Amino acid sequence: MATQTQTIPLTARQAESELSTRASALPPVSRKKQAAVLFPAFVSLALTIGYNQCFGVFQEYYLSPSQDVLVPSPAMQTSPPTALLSFVGTLCYGLTWAGGILVNPVIARIECGIWAPTTPSTRLWRRRILRLLTPRTITVSGVFIMSAGFTLASFSSSIWQLLLTQGFMVGLGMSFLYFPLLAPAPEYFTDHRATAMGFILAGGGIGGLVLSPVMRALLSSIGGRWTLRSYALFNLIAGLPVAWAVPRSRFATVSTAEGEGPEERRPNTHVSRALASRPTFLLSAVAAFLQAAGGQLPLSFIPSYTVVLGLGAATGANLLAASSAINAVSRVLAGYAGDRLGRQNALVLTLLLAASSVFAFWLSSALAGGGSNPSASASASAAPLWLAFIALYSFSVGGYYALFPALVADVFGIRQYAAVNAFILFIRGLGTMFGSPVGAQLLGRSADEGARAYAGIACWDGALLMCATACCVGVRWADAKGKGWRWVA
Secondary structure, rough: OOOOOOOOOOOHHHHHHHHHOOOOHHOOOOHHHHHHHHHHHHHHHHHHHHHOHHHHHHHHHHOOOOOOOOOOOOHOOOOHHHHHHHHHHHHHHHHHHHOOHHHHHHHHHHHHOOOOOOOOOOOOHHHHHHHHHHHHHHHHHHHHHHHHHHHHHHOOOHHHHHHHHHHHHHHHHHHHHHHHHHHEEEEEOOOOHHHHHHHHHHHHHHHHHHHHHHHHHHHHHHHHHHHHHHHHHHHHHHHHHHHOOOOOOOOHHHHHOOOOOOOOOOOOOOOOHHHHHOOHHHHHHHHHHHHHHHHHHHHHHHHHHHHHOOOOOHHHHHHHHHHHHHHHHHHHHHHHHHHHHHHHHHHHHHHHHHHHHHHHHHHHHHHHHHHOOOHHHHHHHHHHHHHHHHHHHHHHHHHHHHHHHHHHHHHHHHHHHHHHHHHHHHHHHHHHHHHHHHHHHHHHHHOHHHHHHHHHHHHHHHHHHHHHHHHHHHHHHHHHHOOOOOOOO
């Protein structure tokens, strides 16, 4: 991690004091402007996180005998490469988050004019390139990279080609679209910041709600190759207007108005050693890694586990859509509750509920479901537990996604939001690439068959989420130790 010598506000109160001294320079934010920030960010989440949440539909399709993309078919192999196929989705999801550690600093430097040509000696070609390098060109490029990745994936015939296209290219393009629209959003809200972020992040759930059954229907009717091509075209049509509406950071406007030089207005784009050594930062990073590893894991296996229970692939896609819908509602409600009960309090409670639901319902369902030839009574008892798990887990896990961005602003200060959030999302990206592939390996090495083979995955997922909960409790304690205890925090 790079270091900076500038002073870093260590508490949210110091950050708010800094903001108040510069409030006169900030332009007023109208409701219309807030809406212009909210809705493009909401749609960008639907196109990026929404797609990532429904990748389990593709994973189940690639492992089915009816797929028309991979040669030879994984279903014909003695040991299907479940872990490798799972990594296609987690690589995309991980890069969507991890790319922020590169995208956010670039956006911040562009908006503050640090890379702008200032001397006549600058070469002409460099001046032209820098003049074209804007947040809008980055988001538009992201849409084109995403669509190109889906198009190239439609011509793939092996898993390594899917890793390069549907995994790497699509994930890279998504990070180019995701962060420039999401990072400035908290700056346009104060009292209702968590509610606003909950609404924006609900876009991921709504995207999954719409895309899961649509993808399943397309895969069944026109096959994998034409489904990928159709989504590439849809992504281009829906993504370009959103990419064009990317907002500017409010602090870039302040710096320009105050006439500060490049050194004075250099943004906080990296985490300093002083900030990185704080217990709140270290615990937040570990919690982010563990929650990302565990939070995404059930979504990868909802379609396949539903098929194992004998409920059918279409039901699996519908359950994944229902999970996304519940998740979207819970993000808004969690943001609303966090604004009133305390964002850290609400975050710890939702994480604890998510971890408890894994042990109480998914693990119980896997144990009750039996082996490869379960009895009718075993399947009948396992299915309700599985449905209860999807409902409770989807509701509780959405709280983390809605509350954590606002919590970062509270604990570390809004001026440090971009740097801290980018680094922690980078950690989350690594966690996402860790959880599901390990779960798939546990599934592949299990001596059991049928629903009982998923018991190891459930234990793994519950342990990850319980440890993440413990780390968030540590953040709550360390933050209160530095600022003084407050019940609502």
